[in-house]
Amino acid sequence: MGYDLERFVGYVNEGLLCCVCRDVLEDPLQAPCEHAFCSSCIHGWLVHHNTCPEDRLPLDISHLRPLFRYMRNDLARLQVRCVFRPQGCEVICTLESVHRHEQQCDYALLNCSNAGCPVKVSRRSLEAHLCVCEYSSRVCASGCGYTILNTEEAQHNCVSELRAELDMLRAELDCKVEEVRQEMESRLDIQRRHMVQKESLLRSEVDELKGQLSRVMSDVRVLLGAERVRRQELEKAELL
Numbered sequence: 001m002g003y004d005l006e007r008f009v010g011y012v013n014e015g016l017l018c019c020v021c022r023d024v025l026e027d028p029l030q031a032p033c034e035h036a037f038c039s040s041c042i043h044g045w046l047v048h049h050n051t052c053p054e055d056r057l058p059l060d061i062s063h064l065r066p067l068f069r070y071m072r073n074d075l076a077r078l079q080v081r082c083v084f085r086p087q088g089c090e091v092i093c094t095l096e097s098v099h100r101h102e103q104q105c106d107y108a109l110l111n112c113s114n115a116g117c118p119v120k121v122s123r124r125s126l127e128a129h130l131c132v133c134e135y136s137s138r139v140c141a142s143g144c145g146y147t148i149l150n151t152e153e154a155q156h157n158c159v160s161e162l163r164a165e166l167d168m169l170r171a172e173l174d175c176k177v178e179e180v181r182q183e184m185e186s187r188l189d190i191q192r193r194h195m196v197q198k199e200s201l202l203r204s205e206v207d208e209l210k211g212q213l214s215r216v217m218s219d220v221r222v223l224l225g226a227e228r229v230r231r232q233e234l235e236k237a238e239l240l
């Protein structure tokens, strides 16, 4: 799409108008028949046609060439009004420099810089808007550390905010403590079970040893008995 003819000051040569949109050429290309078009206009036209829109001569994308240099110069020197004229900008400059102006124009419409704010304001009134923007936020001046939106400022109460946070932290802490307690308990349980097993193992070992000991004792008793018998026999033999 070309530049709206209404924006231009003074006479614009017919040759500098696009044969498709009839506005002033933007990013121009020309056909071998010397008709000129905005780049986007002629590309759009050639999607469904294969002729020049002006004289119907055969035309293919590959035939398109840059505009004659003298025409490009004429185009660049045209006087045009800033696109933000409806917003109040009175600037008029050459077509080749208008883009640079519009980039930094005070009347350029910008999105408000606050996240979520749908407002568009001119660059020059952005600052005033930011002072009243509902989406502006700042850190609480009373030092609670919260960031509060302009709209919330009236209801903001540091003490209740902090109390709510404290309650949350306390609940979190309780939760953690309970977790640790359960963990410890289950560990203790495992150890307890372990010790019970060990104890019964030891007990059976003791029983085993007791059995061995009583067997040894009875063996000893048998041996002592035999010894006594032998000694008596010896004494008898000596007496004879």
Ligand SMILES: [Zn+2]
Residues within 6 Å of the ligand: 001, 002, 018, 019, 020, 021, 022, 023, 025, 026, 037, 038, 041
């Ligand atoms: Zn055009």
Ligand SMILES: [Zn+2]
Residues within 6 Å of the ligand: 031, 033, 034, 035, 052, 053, 054, 055, 056, 057
């Ligand atoms: Zn033509």
Ligand SMILES: [Zn+2]
Residues within 6 Å of the ligand: 082, 083, 084, 085, 089, 090, 091, 101, 102, 105, 106, 107, 108
């Ligand atoms: Zn401007």
Ligand SMILES: [Zn+2]
Residues within 6 Å of the ligand: 112, 113, 114, 117, 118, 119, 129, 130, 133, 134, 135, 136
């Ligand atoms: Zn805003």
Ligand SMILES: [Zn+2]
Residues within 6 Å of the ligand: 140, 141, 142, 143, 144, 145, 146, 156, 157, 158, 161
């Ligand atoms: Zn506060």
